[in-house]
Amino acid sequence: MxxxxxxxxxxxxxxxxxxxxxxxxxxxxxxxxxxxxxxxxxxxxxxxxxxxxxxxxxxxxxxxxxxxxxxxxxxxxxxxxxxxxxxxxxxxxxxTAPQEKNASRPDPPSEQRPKGRVLAAPATRRLAREMGIDITQVSGSGPGGRVTPEDLNAYDGADAGPDTAENPEDTAAEDRASEPKAVAEPLEVSGIPFLEVQGLATPDGPVEREPFRSLRNKVAVKMTSSSILMPHVAHMDDIDVTDIEAQRLAYNLRQADKSDAGREETAEKNPGKLTLLAFVMKAVAAGLKDYPMFNASVDLSSREIVYKKYYNIGFAADTPRGLMVPVVHDADRQSLAGVGYRIRHLAGLARNGEISVPELTGGTFTITNVGAIGGTHVFPIINAPESAILGLGRVEKRPVVVGDDKIRVRKILPVTLCFDHRVADGAQAAAFVRDLKDMLENRLEFMSRI
Amino acid sequence: MTGGIQSKRDDFGIRSFDYDRQLLAGVKATGAADVSIYPFHREAVVAGRGSRLDREIRLDRVQADGVAVYRRMGGGCSVFLDPGNLIVSIAFPAEGFGGIQTLFDRCSDWLIRGLSDAGVSGVYQDGISDLVIADRKIAGSCFYRAKGLAYYSAAILVTPDLAKMASYLRHPPREPAYRQGRSHAAFVAGVNFFYPELTVSTLARLLGNRLDPAFMDAAA
CATH class of the missing domain: 2.40.50.100 (RNA polymerase II/Efflux pump adaptor protein, barrel-sandwich hybrid domain)
Structure with a gap:
């Protein structure tokens, strides 16, 4: 057969x-x-x-x-x-499918999981993917051990076998030592000189304990892995966005007029409204073509740098569930307005918990913007396996010495490029940020390159 | 056992969209890529290979107006074609039967470059395979793959009748993110909306000189 x-x-x-x-x-x-x-x-x-x-x-x-x-x-x-x-x-x-490769688990009863496969309808498998659940870890309650949508809804990780480090629901840490180890360990930090994991001292006052769950656990795993495995370097600069902000605000006013004039059947009030992030994203997508080391990944297995010829730009979004990074695919090939729409649309989906896995994956570079909340320069951690991330601070009016030695009030955007020093050097980072600065400070430069 | 383009779901008089039959036969016979560019000659609704007709098409109106309904080889939702549409199809040999997205993207890039060379600039790809100018869809495309063969067909809306499109097509059951729930009229635009001087025949002539099928000959 x-x-x-x-x-x-x-x-x-x-x-x-x-x-x-x-x-x-x-x-x-x-x-x-x-x-x-x-x-x-x-x-x-x-x-x-x-x-x-x-x-x-x-x-x-x-x-x-x-x-x-x-x-x-x-x-x-x-x-x-x-x-x-x-x-x-x-x-x-x-x-088997990739998500099944990473977990080794005790053999289930043969009557429940014949031939090592999980019994589930295709729609249930898709639902599991959308919920971020490894279906091989779910005990099926249906006929012959078939996993049902109800099993997925009830799944909290407690019935899981040993999992990869990225299992969002794995809180059974005390049980892990007695269970088989995962086949594909994503991280092996033992043996690093001077690395010591200290236990937490007894608190001096009342505390509340909360297990790492779900998205919080994913973020913890990803950030720890990235910060340990990648030598981070930060390059900081300030970008004068006065002119481009004026252009953006004028554009948004025109769009608002169109909306007030009855532009039909749009999901948002101001469908054409642009944020500064859209301008930055277009500039980044254009700039990365000249600086491929910041649109790359390191393949540890072959010790190669993988330069990506596509430009999928993620942006960090603060959602009620925690940090998410929706991805604007092919940002270089979309118009400025198109990128603006995608950012708004994806951010809305993320906030409402409706975003799908494909919309959160495949990124090649990430932008994180804390400007809406506050702060100057931010030191972001690279979103592995990418090789760089751009942090944006709050746009502030500052006194600036301009060309004729006069002091003018200008709108300044603080930026920080964090990059993986294995694949790029400081001079390249400085040049990349300089190019971004040129594009965002000079409208003609921006229009000619996006 | 090879079957046609019919689906078991069809319960409505529907024909196979076989305008590119000669193109496909030629490519199978010669093993060389080929292109076909032609204005569509009538009003018709063309359903995707897996389209549920009643979900996508206002069948009562289509029947009342005597509009033909076809089912094409490629996937995607139903579209409305009329003489304001220019069809650009390419078929080429391609090893195996995978690599769909890569080949699909290459075909889209090829057409975008051709349009740009013909003076229609500002076109980009959005959604899965839409060609777009300023967030308005100006062309849709579909893709069919069989072992050793790939086929891509795009309908460029040059001077489309958007009112009839809205009349015959329901809001699609699935839509690309950038559509954001917009109606057909707000989502789609003819190329002549951006380039008022352009006609179907002019664009056909311009593209005919600029779309070289040879680039796909060695597709893997």
Whole structure:
């Protein structure tokens, strides 16, 4: 028997909707015969048969969503002996979806999880991804141990086996030592000279204890990993945004007029309103093309620097659930107004808890803006595995000596570029920030480069 | 067993959108990429491969007005085409049957560059595959992949009848983030909104000289 898993159809595509089968159970197929039609977000694909044989099982129906990596067709290719089954099972164990690779766990009862796979409907798997839950860690209450949406809602991590360090719900620290270790350890800090983890002394007064949970736990893991693994360097500067702010405010007034004039059916009151962040993001996306070291990642396994040729800019958003970093994909290819819309839209989704995983992933550079709250320069921690982050402070009016040696009141934006010193040097950071400064202080420079 | 473009969900008189049949046959026969550029000749609603017609199309109005309904090879939601639309299709050999997003993006880039060379600047990609100017969709596209073959088709709205579009199409069941709930009229614009002098035939001529299919010959 050959268990055909939905193959990787393209970067970022995790699932497809089954539109139509071209075969039925019992049909004989040759290699490359069309098996079915799948549809991703915009593309339709005819999936060919990888083997010749007889269709033994079809594990999905038209309209179902099928995850990449899940078995959706079984073909009897004549190798249906016990040895072949064992081999197939081994192949499956070594080739499961990424989220299943990172966790090694005690074997579940065989009647609940046959062949090591989690039983769950495609819609439930998608729901799990959207909720940020590793479905392999959830005990199923449905028939045969099938995981149901109710199981996901009830899941709080307590029934999980040992997890990777990034499991947001893992609070069973006292139990961890007795359980098997995770296969893919993301971080190994033991053996670092002078590194000492001290216990907390008995408090001198009343305290309240709160376990690291959910997003707080994720942030803690990510920030600790990044600050330990990456040698951070900060380069600071001040940018005179007086002119670009005047341009922005004038633009927003015009947009407000349009809105008042009855621009129709928009979700927001002022759909065209731009923030300074949109200007900075466009300038960053343009600047990164000249400074690829700040749009890169370090591949530790191969000791290579990976320079990315796409420009997905994340921005840190303070939400009721905690820090999130929505990502504006292909910020370099969108108009200024387009970037402005995306920032507002994504920030709204994040605040309302409606943002999806794809909208939070795939970033290549991050901007964090504390200006709305206050403060001057901020020293942000790089959002691993990116190689740099730009921190924005509060725009303030300051007395500045201008070209004719006169003191003028100007609007100043404090910025800090934190970067990974393994992939870039201070001179490059200074030059990159200088270019950003040029773009944001000179409208013509800005317009010519974005 | 190879099937057509029909879906089991169809319960409405619907035809296969096979205007690019010769293009695809030629590419399969020669193994070389090829392009087809043509103004659409009639009013029609074209559904995606997996579209639920009743969710996306006001079938009563379509039937009452005798508007043809097609189903295309590629995915996506239903669109309305009329003689104000210019169709640009490319088919090319491509190894395997994966790499969808990469190939899709390359096709979009190729068309954006062609439009820019033809004088239609300011076009960028947003959503999954929309071509956009100033946050208004000016072209939609779809993509089909089979083993060894990729096919991309875009409908450029040059002088579209947006009133009819709004009349025949429902608000789509899924939409790109940048649409933000906007109606068809507020979301879509013809290229001539930005370039008033442009007509379908002019753009067809300009693009015909500038879209070279050869760049996809070696697509993997």
């Amino acid at each position: 050959f268990e055909f898993k939905l193959p990787d159809l393209g970067e970022g595509i995790h699932e497809g909707e089954l539109l139509q089968w071209h075969v039925a159970v019992g049909d004989t197929v040759k290699e490359d015969d069309p098996l079915c039609e799948m549809e991703t977000d915009k593309a339709a694909v005819t999936i060919p048969s990888p083997r010749a044989g007889v269709i033994s099982a079809l594990n999905a129906s038209p309209g179902d969503t099928v995850d990449v990596g899940s078995v959706f067709v079984v073909i009897d290719d004549g190798s249906g002996d016990a040895a072949a089954k064992e081999k197939a099972a081994q192949e499956e164990a070594s080739d």
